[in-house]
Amino acid sequence: MAPRMTTSSYAVLALLSLKPWTGYELTNQAQRSLRYAWPKSERLLYSEPKKLVTLGYATTYKEEAGKRSRNVYEITDEGRKALAGWTETKTQPPRFEIEALLRLLFADHGTLEELQGALDEFEADIEDHHQAIVELMGSYLDGGHPFPERTHLSVLFATFQIDMFKSIERWIEFARNEIDDWPTTKDLGMNERTEDLTRLLAQDESPLDT
Amino acid sequence: MAPRMTTSSYAVLALLSLKPWTGYELTNQAQRSLRYAWPKSERLLYSEPKKLVTLGYATTYKEEAGKRSRNVYEITDEGRKALAGWTETKTQPPRFEIEALLRLLFADHGTLEELQGALDEFEADIEDHHQAIVELMGSYLDGGHPFPERTHLSVLFATFQIDMFKSIERWIEFARNEIDDWPTTKDLGMNERTEDLTRLLAQDESPLDT
DNA sequence: ACTATATACTGAAGAATGCAGTAGAGTCAA
């Protein structure tokens, strides 16, 4: 049975359309540049180009460098056709996995300190990503984009990321302030403050904007 | 071999700590309330409580209603202990899967119309979610929270969601405006506008804030 | 010389998804 083209297959195929890559380069590039749109494991990123070869969408050869060898993958004409057909497939809905928020939702089983800890970790992760992108933009200014003719796309995407990370950081600050007023994680329920917030949200207004 | 407790197992265990549920209720409740923090398939949500039973963290019995039967799951004392131990495990970093943005990154293989289409779908998904939460908040005001003493947690989480969805919607508007000025998806590269944006982002300023 | 880090992968087990299938119960309309 011929394997199916998944979104991850198209992602790798799209990278191959830019230039030939080795498996190792592909895992690194995909993890660096696609991480915030389509995060995939290193293992999968080694497997996908092999699948593309069996489908006839890529060719591969071994490059020898002393006693080391590495697999180079190159897109085929068939592969370019398949990539063009990507647009005919349905786009998957967005998916946000945030364990820190799951822990917030069930914070009443733990202490305030544990909840604050979860928020701290969340913030640290977001700040890391945030800083990485700001630095990447700095490198673009110095002509560091690997495919200069594609800079407009990377930058529009980066705008999304920076904007989202800023908004998340603002929320974390807000959440910390709220929690600081809590005596415990439990049984606060629909108190005055919560009711005020609920009323705002029900009117589609964010307490962070006001 | 005893199965491992995954984050999803803890999520289901946390739900069970609130009250006993049937498998069917659990799938529905988890998909409605955990969807934006921990999105999981219906299939998994039917499997997890069974796993909890084999681990001794839940008990189950069949409830008969005519010719129909359904499985009811109830947390055990062991289960409550296990849930308390959740805080000792590391929180997984956040993960954002957004195929629409992947398509944006590689939009130069397609047309402007296709890129706009991807943004439209993205927007439609986000707006659906956004509206669902605003309505949920309205129901909370009418006393509709299933566990009133936990309202403060749900509302703080809802603040995150509404704020994030608003921020994404603003970005989509922004992106649409940018794209409207593009003659094609290709080879725009580091033009004047892109350079302006890059400069802003490199200074950690969002073009959406100004 | 030793250690750490980067390069360059693969196999196998387990987690999670998607899809099809089964089947009873209630609703609405032709």
Add this chain to the structure above:
DNA sequence: TTGACTCTACTGCATTCTTCAGTATATAGT
């Protein structure tokens, strides 16, 4: 009243994806 449709209430199977351990060479720093 029969048929169509939706909701309830799941299960099995194939496939996808992640995690982890393992293998082995190359290179830079102390």
